[in-house]
Amino acid sequence: xxxxxxxxxxxxxxxxxxxxxxxxxxxxxSETRVTIQPxxxxxxxxxxxxxxxxxxxxxxxxxxxxxxLVGPQGSAQVAISGVSANYGEVRARPVLPGGAFxxxxxxxxxxxxxxxxxxxxETLFGDKSYNPVGEDIRVNNRSFTVIGVLEExxxxxxxILDDANNVVFAPITTVQTRLSQARTRDGGYRVDVMHVQxxxxxxxxxxxxxxxxxxxxxxxxxxxxxxxxxxxxxxDLLTSLGQITGVLTIFLSMIAGISxxxxxxxxxxxxxxxxTERTREIGLRxxxxxxxxxxxxxxxxxxxxxxxxxxxxxxxxxxLASVIGELAVxxxxxxxxxxxxxxxxxxxxxxxxxxGLYPAVRAARMKPIDALRFE
Amino acid sequence: xxxxxxxxxxxxxxxxxxxxRHAVIDIRRVAKVYKMGDIEVHALRGVxxxxxxxxxxxxxxxxxxxxxxxxxxxxxxxxxxxxxxYLDGENVSKLSEGDLAxxxxxxxxxxxxxxxxxxxxxxxxxxxxxxxYGGAGGRAKRAAAALESVxxxxxxxxxxxxxxxGQQQRVAIARALVNExxxxxxxxxxxxxxxxSGSEVMQIFQRLNxxxxxxxxxxxxxxxxxxxxxxxxxLRDGLVIADREIAHPLVAGEAERPSEADxxxxxxKETYYGGKKDEYN
Ligand SMILES: Nc1ncnc2c1ncn2[C@@H]1O[C@H](COP(=O)(O)OP(=O)(O)OP(=O)(O)O)[C@@H](O)[C@H]1O
Ligand SMILES: [Mg+2]
Numbered sequence: 001x002x003x004x005x006x007x008x009x010x011x012x013x014x015x016x017x018x019x020x021x022x023x024x025x026x027x028x029x030s031e032t033r034v035t036i037q038p039x040x041x042x043x044x045x046x047x048x049x050x051x052x053x054x055x056x057x058x059x060x061x062x063x064x065x066x067x068x069l070v071g072p073q074g075s076a077q078v079a080i081s082g083v084s085a086n087y088g089e090v091r092a093r094p095v096l097p098g099g100a101f102x103x104x105x106x107x108x109x110x111x112x113x114x115x116x117x118x119x120x121x122e123t124l125f126g127d128k129s130y131n132p133v134g135e136d137i138r139v140n141n142r143s144f145t146v147i148g149v150l151e152e153x154x155x156x157x158x159x160i161l162d163d164a165n166n167v168v169f170a171p172i173t174t175v176q177t178r179l180s181q182a183r184t185r186d187g188g189y190r191v192d193v194m195h196v197q198x199x200x201x202x203x204x205x206x207x208x209x210x211x212x213x214x215x216x217x218x219x220x221x222x223x224x225x226x227x228x229x230x231x232x233x234x235x236d237l238l239t240s241l242g243q244i245t246g247v248l249t250i251f252l253s254m255i256a257g258i259s260x261x262x263x264x265x266x267x268x269x270x271x272x273x274x275x276t277e278r279t280r281e282i283g284l285r286x287x288x289x290x291x292x293x294x295x296x297x298x299x300x301x302x303x304x305x306x307x308x309x310x311x312x313x314x315x316x317x318x319x320l321a322s323v324i325g326e327l328a329v330x331x332x333x334x335x336x337x338x339x340x341x342x343x344x345x346x347x348x349x350x351x352x353x354x355x356g357l358y359p360a361v362r363a364a365r366m367k368p369i370d371a372l373r374f375e
Numbered sequence: 376x377x378x379x380x381x382x383x384x385x386x387x388x389x390x391x392x393x394x395x396r397h398a399v400i401d402i403r404r405v406a407k408v409y410k411m412g413d414i415e416v417h418a419l420r421g422v423x424x425x426x427x428x429x430x431x432x433x434x435x436x437x438x439x440x441x442x443x444x445x446x447x448x449x450x451x452x453x454x455x456x457x458x459x460x461y462l463d464g465e466n467v468s469k470l471s472e473g474d475l476a477x478x479x480x481x482x483x484x485x486x487x488x489x490x491x492x493x494x495x496x497x498x499x500x501x502x503x504x505x506x507x508y509g510g511a512g513g514r515a516k517r518a519a520a521a522l523e524s525v526x527x528x529x530x531x532x533x534x535x536x537x538x539x540x541g542q543q544q545r546v547a548i549a550r551a552l553v554n555e556x557x558x559x560x561x562x563x564x565x566x567x568x569x570x571x572s573g574s575e576v577m578q579i580f581q582r583l584n585x586x587x588x589x590x591x592x593x594x595x596x597x598x599x600x601x602x603x604x605x606x607x608x609x610l611r612d613g614l615v616i617a618d619r620e621i622a623h624p625l626v627a628g629e630a631e632r633p634s635e636a637d638x639x640x641x642x643x644k645e646t647y648y649g650g651k652k653d654e655y656n
Contacts, residue, residue, distance in 0.1 A: 284491045287452055288550065289480020289508035291473050368479075369453040372491065 099148020
């Protein structure tokens with residue numbers, strides 16, 4: 001189960017595209033600076049200059065603004081992502097046949113076009129599988145043309161629980177000029193996120209350093225703590241998530257360990273009571289010829305059967321939980337692996353033997369005459 | 376010629392009686408002391424008894440005289456504090472627990488006053504138990520035959536809760552004899568039964584003794600039951616105070632049971648050794 005979650009999260013992040021750096025504005029840590037200077041389109045242009053940042057391949061830009069969308073069947077308040085034309089490749093978001101991603105022409109003309117995720121299609125047109133390409137919707141009361149629908153994605157983005165299909169894309173220039181007043185002081189437009197692709201995987205660190213050096217200079221930053229932007233490496237994200245899931249696994253193992261201990265002590269207790277209650281039976285068995293090993297075996301088998309029954313119930317509960325979990329979170333695939341079943345069976349048999357040993361030895365050691373006299 | 380074999384058992388000569396029968400049980404100066412904290416209870420103080428193949432013996436004596444203690448030692452359920460016990464010529468007073476279990480399984484059938492049947496276990500399974508621990512084959516058939524021989528051939532699948540006291544004791548007897556032991560030991564086997572069931576049990580013991588020559592030793596407080604045997608051993612304060620042959624044993628199921636007082640009188644006369652009447656029970 002812990003491992004299932006780990007795999008799930010890792011695959012989630014592979015969906016983001018490879019050798020990516022995310023650069024976005026963020027509040028400085030230090031109190032010596034309180035203002036955030038937004039990243040501007042001019043800065044993006046500079047970073048695309050190989051003489052300034054030789055390790056950067058391409059940059060997809062994104063500016064986000066909230067907007068009211070109205071379609072024939074409904075309306076929605078959504079965050080529209082204004083994106084550059086290369087965003088589709090950088091972030092690997094294909095468009096369903098019949099539509100097209102935002103083109104450079106759309107960006108240059110600040111065209112009034114939108115791309116919709118399937119969840120938005122369902123809200124506005126009433127049906128997820130409806131093809132609205134070519135139809136008009138209203139965005140903040142202005143007419144926009146739908147040019148494509150994004151292929152459905154299992155989930156995605158940075159927020160795991162966000163619906164990756166509840167998105168609307170428009171040309172970044174449209175968002176910057178028509179849907180908001182995103183001017184910056186240097187005469188450019190505000191950019192919320194830079195999706196930076198390094199020239200290759202080895203240049204990731206170099207690219208991050210180039211961006212940092214350039215933005216420090218451009219934003220007049222003197223100390224690390226004053227930085228009003230963050231650079232996040234996809235690999236870093238994966239490792240920190242790996243740590244989180246690692247902690248999760250340790251935590252689950254600890255719970256499992258404690259449960260085993262508690263269950264084992266429970267079994268030992270039941271067996272001790274059973275041995276005491278059946279003292280006369282033990283005496284009788286010894287009187288008719290049962291040896292140490294016979295009595296030991298009898299009680300060990302009983303405790304193993306007891307804990308195996310518990311183990312099988314546990315496996316059935318686990319299977320039920322995974323079925324319910326999949327129904328609740330359809331994007332999550334929880335499988336009860338045969339490894340887990342074999343492990344659970346083996347561990348419960350071991351618990352039965354380990355915690356059943358002491359009661360069984362006590363039973364087997366009884367002297368026949370003392371056991372028979374027991375009231 | 377086989378002297379060297381005997382010397383292994385501490386130069387033990389197996390006793391033979393007047394009719395040429397070998398001793399099944401031969402105990403020498405057997406004592407048993409129970410320690411309860413600082414107090415020592417001398418339950419047996421040096422008992423010598425020889426019991427021969429095919430004997431039919433009752434052990435009597437007042438409460439606390441050591442009858443059960445002696446029976447437990449004879450049944451290898453307990454070991455003497457002192458003295459030797461030769462069972463079928465084998466010195467069993469120094470055996471390990473594992474070897475004692477084998478002896479109990481192969482040579483002894485024990486019948487208890489309180490039956491000691493397993494709950495929720497059919498009569499057939501109860502009787503199979505000694506065969507299981509003895510590793511014997513054909514268990515169901517042998518167990519069924521044993522139950523047949525005590526008149527319970529039609530009760531194989533009954534649980535103890537579905538049987539009368541007398542029937543339960545007969546299941547216990549079948550369990551004791553299924554392994555064809557050298558002897559059957561019974562501590563007050565009729566103690567928990569009414570006189571009719573007790574008489575049935577006596578009939579079975581007499582028949583086993585007469586037809587199959589099985590040695591039977593039991594403890595009883597009932598003089599009339601004791602008169603069905605051929606020899607009475609009297610215990611008092613951990614010592615044997617009388618050991619008498621009964622000239623004319625009763626045949627179970629034939630004689631009417633007389634009044635308790637008459638009965639006591641008869642037994643007293645028949646086994647008189649000089650003591651008082653109230654020493655019998
Ligand atoms: N386990 C024991 N621990 C201590 N003393 C014991 C134990 N068993 C028996 N005794 C003592 O040993 C003596 C003989 O006991 P035993 O049970 O052999 O008598 P009994 O002849 O069978 O009596 P009853 O006719 O009442 O059954 C008694 O004084 C008894 O108190
Ligand atoms: Mg007694």
